[in-house]
Amino acid sequence: MFESARSRLRAWTVAGIGTAAAIAVAGVLGAFGARHEPLPVLAPANPIDTGEWLLQPLKAYVTAEKYAYGTLLKPGGKALVLELEITNRTAKSTKHYFDVLRASPTAVDPATKPLVVLTRDSTMSPELHPGMPERMAYIWQLPDGAAAPASFGLTVIRKTYKPRDNLYGLPGWFNPTPVGTLTIPVGAGPDSADIRTDTP
Incomplete structure (x- = not known):
């Protein structure tokens, strides 16, 4: 037994x-x-929905000028500039756009957040109002002696809206998730043409 x-x-x-x-x-x-x-490859000529934002990449270039949209660069340094149109898809003004794009480590230091500037008046990190497209410049300082890359890789981050979050019971945008990658050609300077197919 x-x-x-x-x-x-x-x-x-x-x-x-x-x-x-x-x-x-x-x-x-x-x-x-x-x-x-692998993440989906996104077409830079098309608008990209990230939940909070609608992004339209316009152009990327390297500049060695002293200022980039009013932003002082390091003496003798260069900056990688990405211009894009951003539309706030939420119901209130916000500037939660710093983490919507992650730069490729082959181009810039991924631990460094870009400076974000409104191109029409060089306002630094403005709140963007609902439903109003604005042309913005993301500016990354390149490491000393770095050569201008031929193209620029980015990962696009999307968030999901919740009427009530699990911790505080408040509404907001949560769960940042990579939704795709972008590769944007890098032009010779600020006068480089936009990459949109409908732009001459």
Whole structure:
């Protein structure tokens, strides 16, 4: 009787270990597959919906001028400038646009946030009003001695609106998630042509 109970216990233990191992392996394989699944490649000539914002990339270029839209650059330094049209799709004015784009580490230091400037009057980090498209410049200072890249890689981040969040029960935009990548050609300077197909 005791031997029979021992046998059943051993069988359950082995089965439990096997099940746990199978679940662990499946989880690892699932995570591995998700981590290595490539992001969609977005067309820079088309508008991009990120939830809070509608983005229209316009052009990218490197400048060695002393100022870029009123922003003082380091002496002898260069800056990579990305111009794009941004439309606030929310119901209130906001400037939560700093994290909507992540620069490729091959072009700039990804730990460095860009300066964001309103091109029409060089206002630094303005709040953008709902439904009003504005032309903005994202400015990254390039490392000393860095050559101008031929193209500029970016990852686009989207957030999801929740009427009530789980922590405070308040509305907001949450769960930043990469939705695609962009590759934008880098022009010779501020006079470079826009990349939109409808722009001469």
